[in-house]
Amino acid sequence: MRFETVRLMLALAALENWYITGLDIRSAYLYGKLDEEIYMEQPEGFAIPGQEHKVLHLWCALYGLKQAGLAWWHTLNESLKELGFERLESEAGIFFYKKKGTNIVIGIIYVDNPLFCGPNKAVVDAIKAQFMRKWECRDLGEPNEFLRM
Amino acid sequence: MLNAKSPSTPLPAGYYAAKNTEPVDADLHSHFQMVIGSLLYLMLGTRPDTAFAVTHLSHHAVNPSQDHLNKALYICRYLIGTSMYFLVYNGGSGAGLIACMHSDWGSDPTSCLSQTGFYLKLADGLISWTSRAQKTIAYSSTEAEYMALSNCACQVTWIRSLLGELSYKLKAIPICGDNQGSIFMASNPVTEPRSKHIDIRYHGIRKSVAKGNVELFFIDGAENPADLLTKNLPRKQFAKFRAQLGLQFPSGSI
Numbered sequence: 001m002r003f004e005t006v007r008l009m010l011a012l013a014a015l016e017n018w019y020i021t022g023l024d025i026r027s028a029y030l031y032g033k034l035d036e037e038i039y040m041e042q043p044e045g046f047a048i049p050g051q052e053h054k055v056l057h058l059w060c061a062l063y064g065l066k067q068a069g070l071a072w073w074h075t076l077n078e079s080l081k082e083l084g085f086e087r088l089e090s091e092a093g094i095f096f097y098k099k100k101g102t103n104i105v106i107g108i109i110y111v112d113n114p115l116f117c118g119p120n121k122a123v124v125d126a127i128k129a130q131f132m133r134k135w136e137c138r139d140l141g142e143p144n145e146f147l148r149m
Numbered sequence: 150m151l152n153a154k155s156p157s158t159p160l161p162a163g164y165y166a167a168k169n170t171e172p173v174d175a176d177l178h179s180h181f182q183m184v185i186g187s188l189l190y191l192m193l194g195t196r197p198d199t200a201f202a203v204t205h206l207s208h209h210a211v212n213p214s215q216d217h218l219n220k221a222l223y224i225c226r227y228l229i230g231t232s233m234y235f236l237v238y239n240g241g242s243g244a245g246l247i248a249c250m251h252s253d254w255g256s257d258p259t260s261c262l263s264q265t266g267f268y269l270k271l272a273d274g275l276i277s278w279t280s281r282a283q284k285t286i287a288y289s290s291t292e293a294e295y296m297a298l299s300n301c302a303c304q305v306t307w308i309r310s311l312l313g314e315l316s317y318k319l320k321a322i323p324i325c326g327d328n329q330g331s332i333f334m335a336s337n338p339v340t341e342p343r344s345k346h347i348d349i350r351y352h353g354i355r356k357s358v359a360k361g362n363v364e365l366f367f368i369d370g371a372e373n374p375a376d377l378l379t380k381n382l383p384r385k386q387f388a389k390f391r392a393q394l395g396l397q398f399p400s401g402s403i
Contacts, residue, residue: 007274010238011238011276013240015243088315089314090310094311094314098316104315
């Protein structure tokens with residue numbers, strides 16, 4: 001996802017007079033499902049008594065793990081697909097929701113900060129509500145900043 | 150630093166950062182990289198007016214001198230004085246996509262490379278900007294301009310396809326430049342003695358023009374805001390061009 005795209009979409013939303021709303025996904029990286037075997041040493045002070053020599057097998061990604069970013073992205077991709085979004089070919093961070101008989105919704109996603117926008121507030125909010133049922137999010141409402149910009 | 154007197158441009162007009170010939174000073178090195186890193190983030194985010202200044206200095210991140218660090222702090226002081234400026238997209242303007250480009254031929258006296266600068270505007274505000282040194286030496290200003298034009302067209306093509314995927318059908322996107330020679334070369338498949346050596350990859354612009362993806366327009370060099378992305382301009386010119394980027398005060402006044 002490039003900054004340029006964010007600005008492009010914001011300018012477009014201004015021209016088209018679209019409604020925009022933002023979310024922040026809580027501890028997003030922890031949801032990333034791993035597709036390989038990764039082990040870690042037991043954290044100091046939290047080792048299971050009597051089994052200190054053992055290591056832990058990770059099911060999900062952790063912050064700081066090299067694979068975390070990609071794992072999260074794959075997981076997020078899947079969930080947006082289930083909601084009916086299609087990812088653009090020319091920009092991996094833009095998701096397009098286009099169904100017959102309803103207004104479009106565009107998802108602009110920077111790692112764990114999604115923005116949803118579209119011409120119809122009710123449709124956008126409905127999609128957002130569906131998304132929020134899948135992930136624990138903080139609702140940022142109509143954003144006045146994005147990535148500290 | 151917050152109380153520092155703020156200059157009216159990011160760097161003094163015509164300033165050129167010369168290469169540091171002294172051995173690397175570790176403290177200076179890490180301090181400089183920290184400052185430049187922060188400046189780069191701001192520049193990439195919402196401050197196209199500092200694009201040339203920041204990229205110009207960042208070339209010296211490997212071995213900065215005390216002068217480079219001082220100039221980086223100069224940019225910081227400029228930003229403090231203009232921290233209330235932000236990019237405004239005016240939905241009411243109805244303004245479509247438009248690109249503007251410029252190049253500064255052989256602007257780097259050490260490497261003899263030229264500087265490319267271009268931007269894209271939508272809804273009367275900048276959405277994309279680039280200021281960078283060209284990778285190959287240009288034998289003429291026309292050639293430098295031609296290469297910059299080609300880079301600019303690449304960006305336009307990408308934005309076009311992105312909007313295309315969102316079901317927008319766009320007409321040819323205007324690109325404004327101030328060099329007649331390069332516009333002629335891009336619009337006509339001619340091979341002249343003075344341009345026959347130009348690398349094939351830069352001829353992509355011809356395809357874009359022929360396909361009707363872009364349309365080239367000539368504008369007066371003194372009125373080309375993209376000039377701001379290729380050199381350190383004097384105060385007056387800088388302020389004039391900055392106002393055309395969509396960078397505004399909150400009140401809407403410039």
